[in-house]
């Protein structure tokens with residue numbers, strides 16, 4: 001171990017010229033790197049210059065998938081279900097399990113028809129944004145509560161929608177609500193989209209904000225799109241006991257015009273099968289929009305989502321994976337499978353990683369969540385005095401640490417980086433510490 005660390009110290013930092021050469025060879029634009037390009041650069045630097053990387057650029061889950069899912073998927077395969085198309089609006093088992101899960105953890109009263117499986121929550125977000133921007137003529141703008149998972153914003157672009165953002169760094173509580181109202185006045189907002197906990201700031205919208213956003217959406221015919229990709233992962237509270245308070249905060253408690261997306265990727269360590277659920281509010285599910293008829297031949301919102309959106313994109317979600325997710329949701333609801341306790345591992349990793357970054361001169365960018373300290377979750381946001389985000393990201397590459405800029409997440413805090421903690425195990429903390437110590441010594 002000691003030898004390995006010594007070797008690392010000799011290798012870092014990578015000479016600037018070597019990094020320039022790699023940019024020349026790859027043709028990547030050093031001022032506008034995508035997550036995949038950063039990932040590729042880290043691999044090239046590692047292979048060419050023998051610099052070991054602490055990978056912090058991709059938001060990939062890194063906890064083994066539960067046997068509950070594996071067994072259920074195997075059983076479905078053994079029954080030959082991969083040989084059959086699934087019902088495109090979901091198998092009854094998953095619709096029922098989703099409905100009961102929503103009661104147990106969100107305290108929502110729904111029917112099975114309000115649960116629609118999607119290919120990852122990204123597909124749910126894609127269809128939701130498409131409908132939000134086409135429900136009512138002239139409302140083609142999506143308002144994001146930034147920072148935002150970059151892919152979500154790319155979707156709006158791909159769909160030909162307009163996008164604007166309000167940064168949660170500057171606007172929370174009453175101030176956030178007033179700012180949303182200012183934007184809504186022009187009548188062009190079709191959807192408001194946020195993730196909570198937020199990727200990457202880990203801010204969590206509170207009940208006051210959710211209630212007010214719900215009111216704004218309902219009065220102004222706007223679709224609220226709530227992305228719960230990290231459901232239950234605000235570890236400052238214990239949301240792990242089904243059917244008991246505190247329940248996970250959701251727009252569903254307050255509004256009528258909403259969709260809530262629940263990803264299985266992080267909370268259930270189930271990213272591969274691309275299987276999530278979208279919960280459509282009972283009210284909007286039935287509601288008719290003449291403009292949707294023009295857009296996708298279906299006037300009723302619920303039909304537009306499944307027959308209009310899901311059917312024409314993927315015609316449903318992996319048949320066998322739906323059984324895996326259904327069984328995990330069932331087990332979570334019955335209290336047998338504590339998915340929140342399992343993911344709290346990320347909180348422990350984040351706490352340690354944060355401590356190391358701060359020790360070596362970094363500053364946490366989004367460190368407050370209203371009046372409280374932001375929780376430790378899947379991401380951290382970090383800056384270093386005197387550095388802009390892009391330069392800092394490139395500089396850290398020379399030390400074998402890969403991150404992405406906060407700018408690429410729509411954040412106004414251009415000095416910062418998004419640091420994903422999922423790939424660093426507790427045993428790798430000394431490697432990270434070595435690198436950051438060296439970085440600080442070289443950048444005093």
Ligand SMILES: Cc1ncc(COP(=O)(O)O)c(C=O)c1O
Pocket residue numbers: 059119120121122123149195199227229262263264265271275276
């Ligand atoms: C905020 C947010 N939404 C959605 C997703 C994608 O979820 P899925 O894998 O279910 O498509 C992610 C993944 O990183 C995310 O961070």
